[in-house]
Amino acid sequence: MQPCVGAAAPTSPDVEQLMRQYQQADPAAAAALVELLSPQLFRFFASQMGSRTDADDMLQDVWLRIHRVRHTYRPGEPLLPWVYAIARRVRVDNYRKRQRISSYETPTDVLPELPAHERETSNLPPFEQLVASLPETQREVLTMLKVSGLSIEEVARATSSTVGAVKQKAHRAYERLRKLLERVPIVQPARKGVPQ
Numbered sequence: 001m002q003p004c005v006g007a008a009a010p011t012s013p014d015v016e017q018l019m020r021q022y023q024q025a026d027p028a029a030a031a032a033l034v035e036l037l038s039p040q041l042f043r044f045f046a047s048q049m050g051s052r053t054d055a056d057d058m059l060q061d062v063w064l065r066i067h068r069v070r071h072t073y074r075p076g077e078p079l080l081p082w083v084y085a086i087a088r089r090v091r092v093d094n095y096r097k098r099q100r101i102s103s104y105e106t107p108t109d110v111l112p113e114l115p116a117h118e119r120e121t122s123n124l125p126p127f128e129q130l131v132a133s134l135p136e137t138q139r140e141v142l143t144m145l146k147v148s149g150l151s152i153e154e155v156a157r158a159t160s161s162t163v164g165a166v167k168q169k170a171h172r173a174y175e176r177l178r179k180l181l182e183r184v185p186i187v188q189p190a191r192k193g194v195p196q
Helices: 010-024 027-049 052-072 079-104 114-123 127-130 136-147 151-158 161-181
Strands: none
Touching: 010 027, 010 052, 010 079, 027 052, 027 079, 052 079, 127 136, 127 161, 136 151, 136 161, 151 161
């Protein structure tokens, strides 16, 4: 059975039968479902997003979610509403993620350039030196969070820790760095025309 990319929707009994087989761990049924439903799911995402790459990412995400929750599909119920409910949640989650990221990003043409005299008079130790003073576990967590940009949950998985333990290590690292930075004397740059 070859899917037609332009087809509106596959017939429900065929798709629902494939889903029942997919629930029974039939890899051929899973591949057939992906082949049948992906074109219309892609159109659903692309029509909303306008970006092929975003639509491709969301299509991959929707199939991962369907795979994780395939046991929740009730045989005998229509499949497409169940699939599109998942696809809608993927789209909403993607939108929220993009909004969250864009709220923290600053376009490069907006970043202020430090004047040369301020760069030269900075007496702060280099980042690497500050982080080297931390215990290994705190340094690892801080680097994953702030340099690699991982979420707390991702760091917890990567370090085989709990979310609470990661938060505690990060907090202790921040406190230690704050204390180190408080000891560094602040040197004010000399201003032209202002007597010192």
